[in-house]
Amino acid sequence: MNGDDRLFARILVPVDGSKFSLKAVRLARRLAEVHGSELLLLHVLDREILDQLSRFNRRPRNEVLADMEGSARGFLEDMSMEASQSNVPVSTTIKGGVPYEVILGEAANWGADLIVMGKLGKRGISRILLGSVAERVIEFANLPVLLVNVL
Numbered sequence: 001m002n003g004d005d006r007l008f009a010r011i012l013v014p015v016d017g018s019k020f021s022l023k024a025v026r027l028a029r030r031l032a033e034v035h036g037s038e039l040l041l042l043h044v045l046d047r048e049i050l051d052q053l054s055r056f057n058r059r060p061r062n063e064v065l066a067d068m069e070g071s072a073r074g075f076l077e078d079m080s081m082e083a084s085q086s087n088v089p090v091s092t093t094i095k096g097g098v099p100y101e102v103i104l105g106e107a108a109n110w111g112a113d114l115i116v117m118g119k120l121g122k123r124g125i126s127r128i129l130l131g132s133v134a135e136r137v138i139e140f141a142n143l144p145v146l147l148v149n150v151l
Contacts, residue, residue, distance in 0.1 A: 020118025100136035
C-alpha cells in the first residue's frame, strides 16, 4: 500500500491484448475515475512463449522478441488510449520473464493497491499444462486482485 488515504491510488492492469484485458482496462479506468487513481498497464513478454515461438518458427530469438515487443507496444497504445479517455493518468511498461512473477514484482515495486486483470488470456495450451497467470497472481498476491470476465 502506498500510504495515500485513497482506497486505490495505484491500479496495476496486466494486459495481453485479449478481450479479457480490454475489459479489465475499461473496468480499471472506471475504478480510477471514482478513486482518483493512476493506472499502470503492464505487458509481460513470456520467456517460455518466446522460446517456443523461436523454436517453432526457426527464427533467432532476438527477431521473435522484436516482433513480440512491436505487437505489445501496439496494443498497449490502444489500451492506453482507451484508459485515458477520462483524464485518468496512465503509464505503460513492457517487461520480460515469468508473467505472474513479473506482475507481482511490478505491483510491489510500483506500490500498487489493486491488480485488475482478465480472467483468461492468450496462453493457449500452455495454460492447461502450467495453470493460468491469474490463478498464480491470486495465489501469491499480497494485495487485492480483481478478475474480469467477458460476459
